[in-house]
Amino acid sequence: SAVISQKPSRDICQRGTSLTIQCQVDSQVTMMFWYRQQPGQSLTLIATANQGSEATYESGFVIDKFPISRPNLTFSTLTVSNMSPEDSSIYLCSVLAKRIGNEQFFGPGTRLTVL
Amino acid sequence: QQQVKQSPQSLIVQKGGIPIINCAYENTAFDYFPWYQQFPGKGPALLIAIRPDVSEKKEGRFTISFNKSAKQFSLHIMDSQPGDSATYFCANTGTASKLTFGTGTRLQVTL
Numbered sequence: 579s580a581v582i583s584q585k586p587s588r589d590i591c592q593r594g595t596s597l598t599i600q601c602q603v604d605s606q607v608t609m610m611f612w613y614r615q616q617p618g619q620s621l622t623l624i625a626t627a628n629q630g631s632e633a634t635y636e637s638g639f640v641i642d643k644f645p646i647s648r649p650n651l652t653f654s655t656l657t658v659s660n661m662s663p664e665d666s667s668i669y670l671c672s673v674l675a676k677r678i679g680n681e682q683f684f685g686p687g688t689r690l691t692v693l
Numbered sequence: 694q695q696q697v698k699q700s701p702q703s704l705i706v707q708k709g710g711i712p713i714i715n716c717a718y719e720n721t722a723f724d725y726f727p728w729y730q731q732f733p734g735k736g737p738a739l740l741i742a743i744r745p746d747v748s749e750k751k752e753g754r755f756t757i758s759f760n761k762s763a764k765q766f767s768l769h770i771m772d773s774q775p776g777d778s779a780t781y782f783c784a785n786t787g788t789a790s791k792l793t794f795g796t797g798t799r800l801q802v803t804l
Contacts, residue, residue, distance in 0.1 A: 579739070609790055620782060621737065621794045636791075670736050674790050680725045682792060684736035 580605055580675050582685035590691045591661055598657045599688045601671035606651040609674040612644070615687070616667045627654040627671075661692045699783050699795030706773055707803050714798045715767045716783035723785040727792075728757065728768050731780045740781075741768070773802045 581604040591597050601610065610627040625633040625646055633646035648654040658665050668687040674680065698717045706712045718726075724744055729737035743750045743757040743766065750757045754771040770777055783795040 582736075611791070613792075620797050621792075623791055623793075626789075626791065672792070680786070680790065681727070681739055681742065682786075682790070683739060684729075686736045689734075 579681070580607060580673050580683045582671065582673060582683060584669075584671060584685040584688050586688060587686065588689040588691075590693060592693055593662055595661055596657055596659045597661065597690060598655050599669050599671075599690075601654045601656070601685055603652045603673050605675070607673040607675045608651075610648060610654045611672045611674075611682070612646060612654070612656045613670045613672060613684075614667045615670060621670065624656070624669075627656075658690065661690075663692045666690055666692045697783060697785055697793050697795040699798060701798060702796065703799040703801075705801045705803060708774060710773050710802070712770050712773055712777075712800055712802075713767055714781055714783070714800075715765060716795050717763075717765045718785050719764070720785070720787065721764065723787045725787075726757070726759065726766050726783070726785045728755075729782045729784065729794075731782065731797075737782060770800075773800075775802045775804060778802050 583602045585600045612624040613621045615621045623636050624639045625635040627633050627646050627648040629648045645657045670687045672682045672684045674682050704712050727742035728740045730740045731737040741752045741755045745761050756769040759766045778801050781798045784792045786792050
């Protein structure tokens with residue numbers, strides 16, 4: 579499986595500020611995704627991070643709130659902008675490695691608390 | 694996103710029991726059905742996955758049963774252990790590889 583790291587692992591932020599989360603993979607992957615998991619809930623896809631082009635967002639998520647970058651095949655960032663307490667969640671990146679099959683592997687997550 | 698209905702929401706079994714978690718999906722175009730295991734404070738870990746061309750897949754103590762006509766699939770954990778206590782998510786995906794997750798089942802295995 580791919581080894582995925584995320585930074586930071588957790589953070590406590592003030593309302594109105596922004597936080598950028600990094601996702602690093604140990605090998606080149608075909609696709610990278612960002613998910614949100616609210617406390618005690620399931621995972622919801624935010625967007626697909628596209629290498630060299632704008633991310634593809636799911637319904638209910640917009641680029642102004644969750645800008646995403648993917649400058650190469652092993653790295654992506656998700657920014658949570660102008661945060662409010664409702665943004666308190668775990669944010670997870672996942673990767674799809676075609677060489678393994680259709681398996682998607684998840685990073686450890688970033689636990690965000692907004693005060 | 695298409696829904697995946699998962700049940701039960703929570704489950705308590707004794708050690709050695711066989712918990713069964715069920716999922717029902719809507720989109721017949723989906724062709725990949727994974728199960729993830731998540732421990733508190735960790736990201737989901739891929740446990741086992743199946744494609745619709747087979748009706749059952751077993752890996753160790755974990756078995757997926759797939760019923761294509763009913764659009765249902767289930768996870769069975771044989772000889773369950775306290776270390777299996779976790780939240781389990783079913784999911785499915787199609788050609789876009791975007792995972793749609795079930796609502797999760799919190800499993801507790803008691804001694």
